[in-house]
Amino acid sequence: MALGAFDRALIAAVQGGLPLVARPYEAVGAMLGVDGEQVRARLQSMLQEGLVRRIGAVPNHYRLGFTANGMSVWDVDDAQVDTLAGQILQLKGISHCYRRTRHLPDWPYNLFAMLHGRSRAEVESQADVVASVLGPACRAHDILYSTAILKKTGLRLKDH
Amino acid sequence: MLSTDQLRLMDYLHGGFPVVDRPFAAVGEALGWTEDHVIESLRQLLSNGVLTRFGPLFQIERAGGQFMLAALMVPEERFDEVTALVNALPEVAHNYRREHPTLNMWFVLAAESADGVARAAKRIEQSTGLAVFLFPKEREYHVELRLPLCADQGVSHGTWRI
Numbered sequence: 001m002a003l004g005a006f007d008r009a010l011i012a013a014v015q016g017g018l019p020l021v022a023r024p025y026e027a028v029g030a031m032l033g034v035d036g037e038q039v040r041a042r043l044q045s046m047l048q049e050g051l052v053r054r055i056g057a058v059p060n061h062y063r064l065g066f067t068a069n070g071m072s073v074w075d076v077d078d079a080q081v082d083t084l085a086g087q088i089l090q091l092k093g094i095s096h097c098y099r100r101t102r103h104l105p106d107w108p109y110n111l112f113a114m115l116h117g118r119s120r121a122e123v124e125s126q127a128d129v130v131a132s133v134l135g136p137a138c139r140a141h142d143i144l145y146s147t148a149i150l151k152k153t154g155l156r157l158k159d160h
Numbered sequence: 161m162l163s164t165d166q167l168r169l170m171d172y173l174h175g176g177f178p179v180v181d182r183p184f185a186a187v188g189e190a191l192g193w194t195e196d197h198v199i200e201s202l203r204q205l206l207s208n209g210v211l212t213r214f215g216p217l218f219q220i221e222r223a224g225g226q227f228m229l230a231a232l233m234v235p236e237e238r239f240d241e242v243t244a245l246v247n248a249l250p251e252v253a254h255n256y257r258r259e260h261p262t263l264n265m266w267f268v269l270a271a272e273s274a275d276g277v278a279r280a281a282k283r284i285e286q287s288t289g290l291a292v293f294l295f296p297k298e299r300e301y302h303v304e305l306r307l308p309l310c311a312d313q314g315v316s317h318g319t320w321r322i
Contacts, residue, residue: 003223003272011218017206018215020199022182040179043216047179051222055177057170057205058213064162071258071266085301099299100229106262107293112229144266150255151247152212155220155270 006032010042012157018055058154061116068117070143072127073109075102077137081111087133093117093126108140120145162210169201170211177214225272227253229295230281231263232288239265245287251280263293 003011009032019027025043026036046052061069076084081099089097095114102110113130117123127143134141162170168191178186184202185195193201205211221227234242239257246252246267255267271277281292 007223014215015218016215017213018177020184020203020206020214022184022195022199024183025179025181036181040181044179046216046218049222050219053217053219055179055216056175056214057173057177057202057211058217059170060209060212063210082299085299089301097301098229098297099301100295100297103293103295110298112295142260144258144260144263146256146258146266148257150243150257150265151252151267152254154213154253155218155225156250156253157272 006042007046008157010039011155015155015157016153058152060149060152062149065118066116068115068120068123069146070115070117070120070123070127071146072113072115072123072130072141072143074111074113074130074134074141075108075139076111076134077139078110080137084134084137085111088113088130091126091129091133093122094130109142115143166201166205166210169198170205173214220270220272223272225270226274226277227297228269228277228281229297230267230269230284231293231295232265232267232284232290233262233293234265234288234290242288242290246284249280249283251276 013028013031018024021027025039029036029039085097093115097113099110100112102108115123115126177183180186184198188195188198202214247255251269251271253268253270258264258266269277269280285292
């Protein structure tokens with residue numbers, strides 16, 4: 001299902017953020033030539049459909065004291081990865097977790113889990129717990145710490 | 161350092177911003193603040209960079225779009241130049257420098273279609289002369305990270321996703 005014209009216009013109007021005014025949906029509607037109620041109704045339905053994950057604030061985690069941010073990557077036996085991933089989701093400090101395509105020989109890792117801590121030592125201890133859960137099904141792992149946010153804007157629709 | 165009030169506001173907002181005519185007033189009501197105080201506090205958090213964004217977060221995959229993790233092996237002496245070339249594309253939603261002997265730039269391509277992502281990757285290869293490594297998702301395991309920002313405030317109704 002591709003985006004309709006109204007949805008594209010709505011996303012384009014709010015992808016940089018909601019206006020910080022008392023009636024933000026009315027303000028968005030004014031940009032689109034509709035009233036605030038139509039904007040709210042469509043956003044509500046987008047929330048229900050999952051097209052909008054949530055309406056909220058995206059923090060710069062460095063500024064919150066979470067200065068150690070590691071993308072932990074694991075080479076886990078394909079037959080066991082889904083089951084084991086289910087177990088590591090329960091652990092503290094993990095945010096996104098995905099199974100991804102390997103790039104052999106450069107990149108043997110198929111499981112990605114983002115770890116966040118106030119220090120690298122904290123992240124290392126989170127990784128130790130992950131390693132103990134994965135056990136012998138994991139052949140190798142690495143942690144790629146981020147050292148700079150080069151860009152963080154979120155989705156941007158292109159002009160057609 | 162953030163104030164307790166700022167933490168309370170961010171924690172509260174993480175659970176979802178109301179879709180009502182005067183949402184800042186509704187948030188203020190929940191926190192015991194005025195509408196103006198909510199708006200002004202958010203303005204400050206955005207202008208000093210504690211928040212990178214405030215608004216709807218789209219999962220474009222639900223409408224046929226795609227998010228794709230990608231990486232480059234950038235020679236150190238070209239890092240700034242390549243950063244500028246990569247960041248210039250609107251499809252590049254996030255970009256991080258990461259410590260790794262070879263794959264040192266990691267970014268997310270977001271587009272309305274898988275074709276759009278493939279085209280963006282190709283354009284990056286053409287402009288930088290570097291091979292783009294794509295890491296398509298085979299499966300997403302659902303996690304909601306909760307950072308303990310102010311667990312003792314008793315206003316939490318959501319989880320952080322960063």
